[in-house]
Amino acid sequence: MIRKDIDFLTYIELLYKKFPDYFILEQYHSKALILKQDKRYHSLYIIKEGISKCYISDENGKDFIQEFLGEGMEFGELEVFSGNLSFCSIEAITKVDVYKISHQHYNELLENDPVFNRFVIKAMANKIGYKAPRHSFQQSYSIEKNILKLKESHPDFDKIFSKNDIANYLGITTRSLNRTLNSLK
């Protein structure tokens, strides 16, 4: 549920010592919007600490949460390669510390640092390999089974996240979420 990549973070901290002017440390308070869907950015971010949510909003104002991002997760990197506008929004859930790096520096690292290059590719492979089974499961199984699965990996999920976020993560309404939580008690 909360994605992490500690090895990548460790490597970023190492790079930060080596090229301190490549990175800017920023802090966002809970509920701050770090990235806004459909806007153009020239930097991307790697989470040093804290939890944020990555979500897509549709024209009716419904949000669909893609992932909860924790330490070592990067976001805003897809736009480096596609040249498109940001395709999702990122909002801080807890207080969040990030390393910010410009597209330019990021590209330099990708080209000149093979270890970094491999880390980035692995991170992308993870994102693909994680999403597919999750969406597959969500489509095929009942709300009940999906909640039981959440509980397995994060027994205290209903303490960390708001009901609204959980519902948006599962692609259901809060009403259905409540109903199912009751039937599980």
Add this chain to the structure above:
Amino acid sequence: MIRKDIDFLTYIELLYKKFPDYFILEQYHSKALILKQDKRYHSLYIIKEGISKCYISDENGKDFIQEFLGEGMEFGELEVFSGNLSFCSIEAITKVDVYKISHQHYNELLENDPVFNRFVIKAMANKIGYKAPRHSFQQSYSIEKNILKLKESHPDFDKIFSKNDIANYLGITTRSLNRTLNSLK
């Protein structure tokens, strides 16, 4: 609906001329299983011609189709980076021609050919950026809106694919699909 990457294919054909022993040309007939979920492979594939489907099967035998793959799409590459078993199956829909390349040669190209490296990263970024909005839309909107959207991008989708495949792509049953198709007439 059918994913393609012509530029990547063009580059692969170029590499094939340069390093003919890196690649094996294979052909699969319609309905052949090219990759099987939960098996280990030491090669990956790039489609030269034809259409295949990439799907995840769950323990109840339900299939969820991730993507339909056309020219220039690669599959089996995630396992190079994760070291895991194949997380989906790939089945030929039409007759399919592929370039097969070993993990080892693939890694060599990634490390020594920056143009190839960039193509691979872009391909992965595309996969991520394409899936997220699609699943988001599928979760939030009615079957009817999803079918109308399919029709927009592929007016003849019901000629190319079986009803079963379309239903598995949308994450619904064929019964629901038929019902909705009728109400649209």
Add this chain to the structure above:
DNA sequence: TTTGAATTGGGACAATTGTCCTTTTATCTA
């Protein structure tokens, strides 16, 4: 401590979608 706003919980009903079958149509093979 009070007040207003946001979050949570849930009743009643409607709409959507799935399940289980049976029938029809198309496709393939001997």
Add this chain to the structure above:
DNA sequence: TAGATAAAAGGACAATTGTCCCAATTCAAA
């Protein structure tokens, strides 16, 4: 061409999930 097999269509009913509310609770700011 007949018979077998698979694919498509759809009836009847059940289950799930959403919509539209309003009440209860929590929380923060005045």
